Amino acid sequence: MSVPARHPHRRGCPETTGRADMTYDVIIVGASIAGCTAATAYGRAGLRVALLERHGNPQSHKTLCGHFILGGTHDTLQRLELWQPMLANGAAVSRGLGVWSEAGWIVPRPNQGVPPAISLRRSKLDPLLREIAGNTPGVDLLLGHRVVDLVADPAGPVDGVVAVTPDRERLTLRGRLIVGADGHRSAVAGLAGVPEDLAPNQRFLFWAYYEGAQPNGPGDGQVWLLDPDIAVCIRVDDGLTQVGVFPAKARLKEFADNREQAFRRFVDRLPDGPTLAGARRVSNLVGTTDYPCVRRDPVPRPGLALIGDAATASDPVPAVGCGWAFRSAAWLVDATAEALATGGSLSAALRTYRRAHRFIDKWDDIGRTDALAAPPNAIQRAIRTAAVHDDAIARRLAMFSMRAAEPSVLVNPAVAVRAAVRSRRRTAPEPVRV
Numbered sequence: 259m260s261v262p263a264r265h266p267h268r269r270g271c272p273e274t275t276g277r278a279d280m281t282y283d284v285i286i287v288g289a290s291i292a293g294c295t296a297a298t299a300y301g302r303a304g305l306r307v308a309l310l311e312r313h314g315n316p317q318s319h320k321t322l323c324g325h326f327i328l329g330g331t332h333d334t335l336q337r338l339e340l341w342q343p344m345l346a347n348g349a350a351v352s353r354g355l356g357v358w359s360e361a362g363w364i365v366p367r368p369n370q371g372v373p374p375a376i377s378l379r380r381s382k383l384d385p386l387l388r389e390i391a392g393n394t395p396g397v398d399l400l401l402g403h404r405v406v407d408l409v410a411d412p413a414g415p416v417d418g419v420v421a422v423t424p425d426r427e428r429l430t431l432r433g434r435l436i437v438g439a440d441g442h443r444s445a446v447a448g449l450a451g452v453p454e455d456l457a458p459n460q461r462f463l464f465w466a467y468y469e470g471a472q473p474n475g476p477g478d479g480q481v482w483l484l485d486p487d488i489a490v491c492i493r494v495d496d497g498l499t500q501v502g503v504f505p506a507k508a509r510l511k512e513f514a515d516n517r518e519q520a521f522r523r524f525v526d527r528l529p530d531g532p533t534l535a536g537a538r539r540v541s542n543l544v545g546t547t548d549y550p551c552v553r554r555d556p557v558p559r560p561g562l563a564l565i566g567d568a569a570t571a572s573d574p575v576p577a578v579g580c581g582w583a584f585r586s587a588a589w590l591v592d593a594t595a596e597a598l599a600t601g602g603s604l605s606a607a608l609r610t611y612r613r614a615h616r617f618i619d620k621w622d623d624i625g626r627t628d629a630l631a632a633p634p635n636a637i638q639r640a641i642r643t644a645a646v647h648d649d650a651i652a653r654r655l656a657m658f659s660m661r662a663a664e665p666s667v668l669v670n671p672a673v674a675v676r677a678a679v680r681s682r683r684r685t686a687p688e689p690v691r692v
């Protein structure tokens with residue numbers, strides 16, 4: 259990695275320590291997925307960017323993340339020239355997951371135009387994105403800089419941040435646009451007094467990585483919809499397999515009593531589940547027993563935008579968050595770069611960003627309902643049953659699961675009717691011939 263540890267990048271900008279009011283076009287708080295993506299794109303657009311990260315070590319990374327990036331993000335990653343670097347760092351690509359439900363396996367069909375998903379552990383992904391951002395002309399990556407305050411005229415826009423430097427000095431940076439990319443607990447949102455919309459999550463998550471695990475289901479990865487529990491088996495970088503269980507909270511006690519045994523029992527009972535006998539587990543169990551959904555206005559105040567988890571930290575079970583972080587960052591830059599470069603109307607540009615973000619809001623509404631771990635309704639059951647045999651419904655289900663289209667790709671009356679007909683046709687007993 260070319261990013262030096264514990265020293266900020268400074269390209270053509272004044273020394274940080276002791277200087278107040280350094281001015282940038284954009285100040286981004288948080289150098290993880292959303293922040294690095296936005297910084298890279300702004301830098302490539304010719305803007306001057308300060309990218310502040312509280313951790314001093316460029317290798318620091320998020321550990322509580324399953325890092326399966328849904329296919330709906332594929333085009334964004336290609337456009338931002340991040341897909342190839344991820345592949346070069348060993349990312350595993352998934353072109354079709356097998357989905358098990360009580361109706362049987364929904365086997366992925368080839369050549370249906372469903373974009374591929376990608377998985378690279380955060381221990382590799384976060385440093386890679388930071389390296390790309392830090393090497394982008396115009397971007398000053400300020401590691402070890404924790405933002406502790408915002409600068410704003412009470413009646414005017416937010417136009418600066420105060421950070422504590424690695425030398426424990428307070429540094430003031432000013433910018434026309436301040437971006438909170440600082441995760442689901444967003445300090446920036448807290449400092450700006452942005453209200454939070456919280457929703458419960460009735461599942462919990464644990465997973466581990468294996469060398470030599472033998473998948474037994476169809477596709478290049480598997481998902482089990484066990485109603486209400488869910489499980490996954492996913493190929494990741496370095497030839498490892500990630501096995502994850504997402505039970506409903508009714509099973510919390512079982513996991514509290516003996517987490518290791520409960521995990522193994524769960525996996526061993528999966529229909530066509532992976533063979534772990536002979537495999538070597540190469541990690542601890544990673545996970546959390548409570549992860550509520552958080553949502554904030556992505557443009558909460560003039561001069562301030564939130565991206566990634568700072569705007570929407572969705573239920574982790576459908577694996578949407580990294581994709582939302584990449585995509586919301588790209589949308590913010592698409593909407594605002596020109597206004598920032600030319601001195602155009604930033605508020606109009608931010609309204610455009612907020613409109614683009616509605617795509618995520620719609621999906622988050624669905625995610626919040628699914629996170630309640632309620633039994634599937636009749637339409638959901640019909641869709642799963644029909645998708646076992648019906649290519650068109652299987653394709654729509656895959657596009658839906660990959661967040662590769664609007665929710666209406668699956669949630670619409672025509673699909674419901676077709677699924678009802680197709681599922682009935684399949685489940686009705688054959689007429690008896692005498």
Ligand SMILES: Cc1cc2nc3c(=O)[nH]c(=O)nc-3n(C[C@H](O)[C@H](O)[C@H](O)COP(=O)(O)OP(=O)(O)OC[C@H]3O[C@@H](n4cnc5c(N)ncnc54)[C@H](O)[C@@H]3O)c2cc1C
Pocket residue numbers: 287288289290291292293310311312313320322323324325326327328403404405406439440441442445446463545546549565566567568571574577578579580581582583
């Ligand atoms: C259990 C679990 C499993 C998940 N699995 C998946 C999955 O399989 N697929 C998927 O797509 N998503 C998954 N997610 C979601 C995903 O992890 C997040 O959506 C993603 O990390 C959001 O990226 P981000 O850049 O917005 O925020 P983060 O990755 O949280 O980064 C925020 C950054 O801001 C920095 N920061 C914070 N405060 C400050 C401050 N005051 N000053 C300076 N810097 C600061 C932090 O150090 C950090 O680097 C999962 C989440 C959980 C909890």
